[in-house]
Amino acid sequence: MKVGIIGLPQVGKTTIFSLLTGLEVEPYSTAHQKGVAKVFDKRVKILSEMYQPKKTIYATLEFYDTPPLIPNDQKSRSQVFNMVQNADALLLVLRAFKNDSVPFPEKGETAYKQLKITLDEFIFRDLEVVTNRIEKLENAKRKLENREENELKVLKQMREFLENEDFLSRHREDFSEDQLKLVSSYSLVTLKPVVIAVNLDENQFVEKDYESKNDVSKLVNNYNFAYIELCGLMEKEIQELPEEEREEFLKDLGITESGIERLSKIMYSQLGLISFFTVGKDEVRAWTLKKGSTAVEAAGVIHSDLARGFIKAEIMKYDDLVSLGSEKEVKEKGLMKLVGKEHVIEDGDIITIRFNV
Numbered sequence: 048m049k050v051g052i053i054g055l056p057q058v059g060k061t062t063i064f065s066l067l068t069g070l071e072v073e074p075y076s077t078a079h080q081k082g083v084a085k086v087f088d089k090r091v092k093i094l095s096e097m098y099q100p101k102k103t104i105y106a107t108l109e110f111y112d113t114p115p116l117i118p119n120d121q122k123s124r125s126q127v128f129n130m131v132q133n134a135d136a137l138l139l140v141l142r143a144f145k146n147d148s149v150p151f152p153e154k155g156e157t158a159y160k161q162l163k164i165t166l167d168e169f170i171f172r173d174l175e176v177v178t179n180r181i182e183k184l185e186n187a188k189r190k191l192e193n194r195e196e197n198e199l200k201v202l203k204q205m206r207e208f209l210e211n212e213d214f215l216s217r218h219r220e221d222f223s224e225d226q227l228k229l230v231s232s233y234s235l236v237t238l239k240p241v242v243i244a245v246n247l248d249e250n251q252f253v254e255k256d257y258e259s260k261n262d263v264s265k266l267v268n269n270y271n272f273a274y275i276e277l278c279g280l281m282e283k284e285i286q287e288l289p290e291e292e293r294e295e296f297l298k299d300l301g302i303t304e305s306g307i308e309r310l311s312k313i314m315y316s317q318l319g320l321i322s323f324f325t326v327g328k329d330e331v332r333a334w335t336l337k338k339g340s341t342a343v344e345a346a347g348v349i350h351s352d353l354a355r356g357f358i359k360a361e362i363m364k365y366d367d368l369v370s371l372g373s374e375k376e377v378k379e380k381g382l383m384k385l386v387g388k389e390h391v392i393e394d395g396d397i398i399t400i401r402f403n404v
């Protein structure tokens with residue numbers, strides 16, 4: 048899964064990118080890049096302590112740091128949106144932290160203003176793409192194919208929403224899956240899942256408040272965005288501490304989970320993802336799956352051979368294993384289940400695939 052980090056200049060995009068991926072990027076750097084972030088999941092650690100495997104592997108998300116989005120700047124707009132074309136979701140960073148040595152983001156004195164400015168950029172970009180395509184189809188000097196006629200209808204409906212400064216994701220239900228497929232190649236930004244990350248300073252973080260928070264919350268609810276408050280710079284410093292000291296620091300701040308952990312969870316729920324696990328002496332590993340996927344699809348995530356030669360899957364629940372203490376106990380209680388291809392996998396399932404190729 049790919050996530051594009053997006054926002055106005057100097058809001059903390061690169062700081063959060065570094066926090067998530069552990070990659071160092073020069074401050075004020077405009078270089079954009081991609082990196083992989085471990086999806087922190089306490090369950091993996093606990094399973095690893097139980098099985099003492101040679102390798103412990105976390106699930107990952109891929110992040111792209113993008114150049115600053117500069118309002119009303121065509122070049123910046125196309126640069127940024129080209130970069131996030133293949134992103135499955137967007138992490139939109141807003142700046143609340145005060146720091147006189149870092150210039151304020153473009154005309155965005157408050158997080159709310161930045162949010163409005165950025166969303167307008169999203170809408171404008173989609174409007175441009177949709178309008179171009181409509182014109183191209185309408186000016187075609189030939190009879191349109193059925194598919195194109197349908198596409199034109201969808202695009203015109205979308206244009207109307209966008210002209211009303213609305214996000215397409217709020218009107219998903221107005222379109223069928225087939226209709227959305229017709230426009231999928233345009234990678235419309237206002238259709239992508241969005242997570243709003245407000246970057247706070249330490250005081251704001253402890254107070255759980257910042258200027259314009261009410262307005263931000265209203266808009267976030269209205270648009271069905273996911274929402275998180277982070278303290279990018281400080282969390283990065285905490286992340287660099289030895290693990291034992293980390294928990295202590297977090298506790299002082301009154302939180303039990305690091306920003307990365309909270310963000311991972313939000314990303315998963317916003318993207319409709321779940322985790323399943325494989326365990327053993329060699330390896331304990333977390334895998335990522337779309338909610339609603341079946342046992343054979345989970346097998347395919349591990350290896351295509353496992354899907355091809357799938358016979359049965361053996362499943363136990365993470366919670367059962369941890370509360371009972373061993374696989375043996377789980378089996379004795381009859382909680383180890385043997386399931387077929389079409390069985391729907393749930394978050395926290397521990398899976399062993401029986402296969403034959």
Ligand SMILES: Nc1nc2c(ncn2[C@@H]2O[C@H](COP(=O)(O)OP(=O)(O)O)[C@@H](O)[C@H]2O)c(=O)[nH]1
Nearest residue numbers: 056057058059060061062075144146149279280
């Ligand atoms: N005080 C404070 N400064 C921050 C925070 N996050 C980022 N900065 C600083 O703001 C400047 C711009 O950050 P950067 O991540 O490069 O912003 P970008 O332009 O959005 O990528 C850098 O000097 C950071 O150290 C924060 O949470 N608190």
Ligand SMILES: [Mg+2]
Nearest residue numbers: 060061076077
């Ligand atoms: Mg940057």
